[in-house]
Amino acid sequence: MSIVTVQLGQCGNQIGREVFNAICSDVHGTHGLCSKKENESYHDACKERFFCEEESEVPVARAVLVDMEPKVISQTLSVAARSGYWKYDDRSHFCQKQGSGNNWANGYSVHGPRHKEVIMNLVQKEAEKCDRLGGFFTIMSMAGGTGSGLGAFVTQCLRDAFPSSFILNHVIWPYGTGEVIVQNYNSVLTLSHLYQSSDALLVHENDVIHKICAQLMNIKQISFRDVNQVIAHQLGSVFQPTYTAEGGLRYSRNPLGDLMETLVPHPEFKMLGLRNIPQMPENSLAYSTFSWPGLIKHLRQMLIANAKMEEGIDWQVQPPRLGSSLPPSHSTNRPLHFNTSIANLVILRGKDTHSVDLGSFQDPSLYTSWLNPRDAFNAWKTPRAFNKYEKSASLVSNSQFLLKPLDSVVGKAWNMFASKAYIHQYTKFGIEEEDFLDSFTALEQVISSYTIL
């Protein structure tokens, strides 16, 4: 079951390249810590998912690269080919000579329709190469012009052309103090449009990853490459092959479908957050040992207290005690900082995964009242270690993780909108004030749904 990746804009292309790099180096590493047979099935499953083995010697990534400027794409293509382990298809990219100027409307209303046919042709070609199309994975940033505007348009086209496929959008949340003035407008418009066509939005916040690089990875001069590599590691830990059922004999051949089914069946709740532990610089790995109980305990507290990484967790936050006398819809009895979940997915990779006790994640007090842990919690496992970490655990969570950031972005955008700042840049390309209002309404609805959990 193959996933077609659509890399949109500068951010999308750079991250996409790092993701394929991480996956490839994981597969070719000798640190699998499992039997040869296991390693081979892992290798085959991963190959089928991300790469195509046509007439070339090196596996070709199943990806379409889209950008309005030629520089990033040519860089991406050449760096990939130089690795010697994998490459992109030389014909699977589209770029123009001009950029989008960080203007969402430019990307959505101008570039999108103009180049729709060419881009969709490339996507169609990649889709046809797959024996079984497992869905689309798009990577974009919310703040810029190409990734956000063109990305929203392309997602809509994907939905129209492939109505029964799974579409997962990976969205990069901009720095709170980002350099693009209109980034909040772009974010609001992107999110509201994506909510209509996409099945799930997997979010990475730049601020969070930056902190991880600084505090956990001990990087002094943090470059975009470092940030992208951390993101790639986290994404790889979710999308590499796993067994999705207890006692499964084969690696799952439906990763996107399984993910969607466990986390986002409800159309109102599509925002997913990602946490991964442990994270540390590569050279410290040899000197560290991990225990599953410790990792699980930390991961659970990260979920409950809405911590972004395994340092600085607030251990005071505890789940509320459930009493049967409380009416189910009463949510104000929950402590203020407690993060209520709708559904959680824990992915375990490495040694002794079969003996891990995940009972603490099945506590009903973690979850909203209308869903019981049997429906809300799932675990995927594989004995094959990932990317040199002897044991690693990831959490994909549909919870109130992104409530505060979303509220903050919408609030800032609304304040700007109230004074009509910079609106002319959008109306120039056909995005009217009503479109803004529709987007605000849609996101307010999402915020309110998540708040009353």
Next chain:
Amino acid sequence: MRRGRALPGAVGALCRALPPRSRPAPDTLRCARFDRPQASLDFWRLLYALLKQIHGDKWTQSDAIDNQISFVKSVLWYHGYDRPELYQLPSDGSAGSRELLLAFSWLLHRLSLLEQLLARNRVETGDQTSVCTCEADLPNSQKGMTERAPEYRLEDRVDVRYLQWLNGRLRFQWRSLHAQHQELCKLLHKIHLFTSGSHMDQILGHFSVTETDLVRQPENYKQLLQLLESETMQLEAFLEWKQLEPVYWQWMETVLDNMAEEGNTCESQDAHVEKNRLPKATSCCPWADSLTGQIDRLSRDLLTLHYQLHKLVTHRKAVWCEKVKTGGEELKKEGFSATARKIQESVELKLLDLTYLCAQKKIKMHGSCRLVFRSKHPASKTGFGRSVSKEHVSAVSATEVIRELQMREASLDRELKQLREECRQRLDEIAEGLDGVICISP
């Protein structure tokens, strides 16, 4: 004494024509004829195994005997077997082998039991696909559905978000299934394409999945051979059975005569009690209830529909007459022809739908078919005229079936749009009545 010799042959052929795991000993039937109690248990088990196969279910020998018996009773009831003595038989399987023999023979005749079992247990080619161009029988009364809100208590309340969650899961599972199905088709195409021209049978021209699998794993030939041999023996036994069948039915007549002589006094008195007891059996087969319910609803709906149609037609006629009378002089020439054209188009579209619904279709297909690949130009590498053939007797082209289904999809789409409009209007009406509520429809 010709019958004396032919009967064991008939019974033997019958037993050999049944599938290997549910084959009775000929002696069982003979014991049953004389109502020997020791044959009862075996006979219940036999019926259980056969009926489970007919319904495509899995079963094991170790299922509890009373479950087996209640299953057999409910399935017989579903298929319309209404001999009350059978349903009165004890559920420990200790008696009644003659009744069971009667039921078995009834199934043979009524359900074409043998033919169904033979069809089900065929050796797979792997190229099967199911085709269905039947009309979907959905319940038609929208009004009836919405106004008949069920009674519910406080404990029954379920958060609507949970229902939405479940609905979403179902949708995603459907999508995964769809993707799997598309993969199957793609791979089947590849197999057919790559093995074109290699098959001994010139008409087929390419390998089936089973044959291709055999080429890749030749050591499996023994298993396949065994299956084919077993199927051949069953088919030969079936042909034998067909020759000797009349003897069997004569024999069954004698059984019936014997039973009539023994004169059960199972008259209307007991029959009334039976009717009340039978619902217990039907609780194991819920589809029977819903079927009768559906039939009742259907007849009610037909009557109301007829009445409504009549009312609507008279109303429309009256309104139209009014309109013509008042607006006739004011209509300008140009405006009239434009509206007339529009009306004509929409009427044609509606008529098309109606004629499609009422017309006798050329292909009314339902069932599974074998896919055979046909290339449009024998010289070209890729072809696109797949045909679907059923035993070379009635071959249907896949393009025709596709066209039929596309037309049906278009008409269902139109119907959906219309229903959505109606719902939207109703919602707007309701929302207008409520104060301080803004309704934003999707």
